[in-house]
Amino acid sequence: MLKKLLATLAVAAVCFGPATVLLSVAVLANPAVAACAPGSLIVGPIPDSLTATTKNGETVTLNRQQLTHAATIITVGSQTDGVGRPGVVIALMAALTESHLRMLTNTGTYPESAEYPNDGDASDHDSLGLFQMRPQAGWGTVSELMDPNYQARAFYGGPAGPNYPSPRGLLDIPGWQQLDPGEAAQAVEVSAYPDRYQNYQPVAEAILTALTRPAPSGGGNRGEVVVPETTRVVFPLPEGTWVRTSPFGWRIDPVTFEEAFHSGSDYGAADGTPIYAAADGIVTHAGYTGSWGGLIIIEHTVGGERIASYYAHMWEHGIYVTEGMTVTAGQHIGDVGSSGKSTGPHLHLEIRPGGEGQPAIDADQWLTDQGAEGITGGTTSRASCTLTGGGR
């Protein structure tokens, strides 16, 4: 009986430790956890619909899909230095005006735009997506512009934007903070009708207020959490610090010596090696239990699909996120440990399409299929401001 119980426990969480392989890996410095900058916008649960009134008195009702795109715009804005709440309002006004917060294809000019997740066709000039950005004006390729996350980054612009210095994003407009928000939106969109944008300012404010309220505590509302979309996937450990130690699939369990299914991919790395979020998302679990040891679960929307990523075996002091927190691809969320049913320091990574509790697939293969970027130290600093949670 006891043996059977142990075998059951082992299915999910027992991992091979790479004790011998890692002696040559330098122990990395353990970067301090950064404090959250005031004014960060944390996206909470997204409602099924939102009704607001424009300046002209028209009633606008937005559905969950439109609000999910709004969440992407808010999250990208909160991750971009210098944007802040005023910049996010301008971006929402622009996307409301240009596309009604829909990812629009342009099958007249670019038939291939229909191959990407979308919310309908507009075929206006050669414009695409949320902000109706034009490939022919240099905003990006069709593939880039059919990505809501890319469009948001291009709209905000600035030195870290994808098009710097031209075409200009909001941060590239001198003195944009002093302009009327409608005029600022117009300056980026180079449209002839600034009044159109101003009309949506009350709707943009209503969206921001509704989506950035703190996530409910207690975990009873997990089902309503919708996470911002992303296409950027990163490898969860720094380049050169890890080795593959045990793959996904059936194997002889290292503790019970019985055949058992290993639901994750194990990467051996030195104790204290930083663990990065594999993609933008929302933390739905961060805690410490017997068999998993430290466990962080992050929910993502990648390519329109809900995905949960699991990170296990951190020590209790090596968990830097809490439930409800919005995280960015590459954000330092914890440190490699060897807690729970582990035989040496490593990261046990799982990927579960459909979200938490759904069956796992081969995480290592998934990272390969997504073209996960290797991370070097320089790319992680942008993601250091959401670690205290609940900040507004």
Ligand SMILES: [Zn+2]
């Ligand atoms: Zn494992």
